[in-house]
Amino acid sequence: MAPEHPMARLGGWEGYDVQSCVVEVREGISWCIVRLAVRAGRQRWCSSCLKPCASIHDVEHRQVRDLPVFEHRTLVVFPRVRVACPRCGPKVELLRWLDPHLRVTRRLGESVAKLCKVASILHVARHYALNWKTVKALDKAQLARELGPMDLDGITVIGLDEFAIQKGHRYATVIVDPSRKRVLWVGRGRGREDIRPFFELLGAERCARLEAAVMDMNAGYQLEVQQHCPNAAIVFDLFHVVAKYGREVIDRVRVDRANELRHDRRGRRIVKGARWLLLKNRDSLRPGEDIELDELLAANHSLFVVYVLRDALKDLWAQRRPAQALKAWRSWYRKARRSGIGPLRHFANKLRSYLPGILAHCRYPLGTNLIEGINNKIKVIKRMAYGFRDDAYFFLKIRAAFPGSG
Secondary structure, three states: OOOOOHHHHHOOOOOEEEEEEEEEEEOOEEEEEEEEEEOOOOOEEEOOOOOEEOOEEEEEEEEEEEEEEOOEEEEEEEEEEEEEEOOOEEEEEOEOOEOOOOOEOHHHHHHHHHHHOOOOHHHHHHHHOOOHHHHHHHHHHHHHHHHOOOOOOOOOEEEEEEEEEEOOOEEEEEEEEOOOOEEEEEEEOOOHHHHHHHHHHHHHHHHHHOOEEEEOOOHHHHHHHHHHOOOOEEEEOHHHHHHHHHHHHHHHHHHHHHHHOOOOHHHHHHHHOOHHHHHOOHHHOOOOHHHHHHHHHHHOHHHHHHHHHHHHHHHHHHOOOHHHHHHHHHHHHHHHHHOOOHHHHHHHHHHHOOHHHHHHHHOOOOOOHHHHHHHHHHHHHHHHOOOOOOHHHHHHHHHHHOEOOO
């Protein structure tokens, strides 16, 4: 019996023996060339039906990349067997270390996918000297295998939010399970018809068991949830309501006030540049900004009113009894109406129609903090990949970043 080649001890090429291993320099790059020979007398399996096959249809020599050996890139040269399967016809034989039609070994593919979790496709491609399209395909296939179909049983609450794939042009919707901190579904678009596939996937029985859906004030989301999940309470979260208040009230009043000060250049410049100061929470202010904010509010009554009423609006979500929340709402609404500030009165009138979803927060004290965290992670994923053109791959990366707990 011929002695085992030292290279064979690395393992991984099941069904083959190492014939030779040499180091060659090609165009200034060091390669470890491993040549394999078919092991005699071994059982072969069809890669299609996974049944044993005794007959060989033909053999062709193939070259595939494997994990580097020290500083050398590794190229494996071996005879690839096609079996004559009586059920499927000519098919490549099943090899546990090499997927059909791939030019890299499975362990190299797995290593590429692991590195893609912490590095961009471009950097991984450079590290392994592979084409970036190959790296993306390997990572996408590995993610699909790891994640598999989503388990949708036992879901009682969902959270919905939109995020920008390409700001101003392309948007998508993410749906999460807040209790298990996992992404359930990601889909292109933010309209009713765009999120409908999720509820079709969920099924009528699971939809009927859904108790609540947390969302922003997107009418499309609300209508679609009500159609498919008649027992689910619509819950509007604090973050989006306050963000909308900032855009439609504080920003508008600030701009109007700046226009009133057009003859006071210094005062106008201070008010115009105070946007983020007004939108920040007090506990997020940097040293010295609290004094600057107090001086600004003391000098501008309308800004003072909308700033104070923003904090009062937040208090609605601190209530845990519907009666207390309703009383707080009536007090806030009365003050907004009596303020005489146009943008504030207009916002209060619009918000009135969303009152049931605000009061539902007492029964379901949920927020979209998880979703906002997911949106921040999505931005990181996009930056690492310099943007994504393949939505399916992008959505797999999002699911993988939030696999859930429990």
